[in-house]
Amino acid sequence: MTGILGHARTALLAAALLVGGPTLVAGDALAAPPAPGARAPASNRVQIGVMVVYANNSGQVDPRLRSLQRQLEMMRFTGFKLLDQHDDTLGVNQATTLQVEGGRRVQITLVSRDEENAQIRVQVFKDNEKKVDTTLTTKRGRTVVIGIGKYQDGSLVLPVTVSD
């Protein structure tokens, strides 16, 4: 898994960033999003769950994050504390926003969804300045962990779960 797939992903990512043109969106194959503001039918809605985790090297692990610990340790941290938890239901083109420690704001938008996957856009703002804007497609019912920057002696990490 570290070989072809890993390098392919890196190349894909680098190409998308280097070109700077139209974003390479695998989600293009997904269903076309409805018009902005239109209320999505219930079947098109997804549940968005976001945890705000302070990762550090304190060695202290929040009991609620025990199951996440193995994944979070991959980022070389030893301590994890759950600062906040945010849950929302989104239709296509609907967004949810949460304020995060360190003057950050995170906005998650459901771009599209099909029977199996969901495409979401994640934007991270720091003092109202956009620092990150990424779109990713993930299988529903799965959790993707997104780190959003340094905080105190560690970093802030957002496990984002997209489910039905």
Next chain:
Amino acid sequence: MSDTLDNLLMRLKDGIATLAELEQARALVRSDERVPDELRDVVFVEASEIEADAAALLGMLGLDDLGAMLVEAVMDEIASVPSFVDELADEGWDEIASVLREGLEDEASLGVDVVEAVMRRLPAADFARAALVAPAITAEAGEVDLSDAVLAGLGLAALPLAEAVRAEAGEVDLADAVASTLALERPPVAEAVWAEAGKVDVVAGVMSTIGVWRATAAPVVAPVVAPANVVRGGRFGVAGFALAAVALLSVVVGRLAVPVTGASDLVFASAGEVQIDNLQVGTDVQVMQFEGDGGAVILWLETEV
């Protein structure tokens, strides 16, 4: 008749009886039922033993204490025995004999002077070995357990000392004393355990041991750094988004086989279940991608924020 015999025997013992009284005593002894048959014809035979025979019969009949007579008889016998000591003892023996005599007299507390008799009869050759007696006794004493006898003498039952010691030891904390003797500070074990417990995660080890974690999630990522720094100006109408510098966006992809405690039913997406479609970052952001053996992908973006 008995009284007559008894009186005659007394007179004979004292040496004041007449021949007629001697003959009468002989006749009465032969007919007196208290006198055994084997003695009736042997007493009062020898003229020199008349008094002794009378005394013996009086003693036998319970009419007189034979102690004094026996002692006298013994002394007469002793006096007739040649003394080996006088012939064999050297100068050292006199000192030993003196000590023994005093000891025997104290112990005996008798008017009977058996000491002389005993000392006379002790072969000098045996006493030559006396020097070995004391060490032998000392050696034997070393192997003799006197505790029971002493405890019994004190009216105490033998104590189960081992159990008693153990019982007492269970209540005595020797750690401080030992540490003090060794000039050591007693280690703050409890505090150390708590401190270490705060840093040591036993959960992962336990979960791994019982096989709860999936193998695909176990490996730690070996960084395969793929810098993807790109300057993308004007995208958001600000000069701001380029790839360089520090802070972050990271995406970690993996699978967790068990529900998350406190965040129920979380399952991490595997590498094949997530696709980064677009990524735009500010000018102060640097992007790197890591991938682990388990298929996990880490997209690490850092900013200087």
